[in-house]
Amino acid sequence: MILTLEKLKTEYANKGFDLSLDFKHRLKDQTLMYDIDLVRVTGQVQFLQSRYVHFDLNIETTLTLPCAITLKPVSYPLSFKIEEDVSETSDAEYMIVEDKINLGDIIWGAIIPMIPMQVYAEDAPRDLYEEEPKVNEVFAQLKDHFDKK
Template sequence: MRWSIHQLHQLQHKGLTIDEMADVSELKEVDASIRDISPVRIHGRADVSAKKFTFHLTIEGTMQLPCSRTLVDVSYPFAIESTETFFLNDYDATDEESHVVQGDAIDLMPIVKELILLEVPMQVFSEQPDHPDAVPQSGKGWTVISEEEYENKIDPRLAKLAKFFENNNES
């Protein structure tokens, strides 16, 4: 996923079609919530002009993330669409999808990795809450309950106080 400026200028009138598989497994060390990630497919095209290179990319793959509730592995497929523009000289610094070419080559892999990291969700939930590898949902003296169960439960220390207010309302 690296092209020299000279190679891209030779493709100026033809255009460039991209369809590659890339190994991004090193993202597991960058983000501990990514337990595994399959090789990603990167496809799209590049528009080449004299001073500007625009890449229209689609990045597809699957990553394994921990369920927020049970910690079992959840398969999370992703498809990211992005347009990245590279300029040979100054550019509009307010545009996040614009870059200045550094050196004599364009390498898309750092951008692909950044886009994948931005795609990692804050929480994922398993479709199988009773998975055999799941974290236990109860133990000695405790249990995980839903919000509805929590709201309907009255603290036993305050139960007599509730009766006191009921007696005052009747008087």
């Protein structure tokens, strides 16, 4: 979702955000998730300067992720807050380009690091793949030494 600075000032600066964004088109470019529900974005936007914008946003969605053991789909609710500054300078992670801000890139960029490394289906046999603890040979000799005393 690309927003102009004018639209941000006139529509969102006073009343805030309450948007639903669809990111299903981005699923074909990644393998981290099977599906993503509509993303609800609420929050505020402030103009700290005429071309320096501060977003304070709440993000909620549900991801469908692969189980780490069975690859079955697992529903994973996601809810978090972000604060992001956008300007024309290179100091900001996201920049104003031609009086426009890509809010979709900001939201997607916040969702990706929030995806857990592993999720498990309720019926996944977790104990099948656990390795037995290995004892380092050096420490195994010490164990016998202390048992003798």
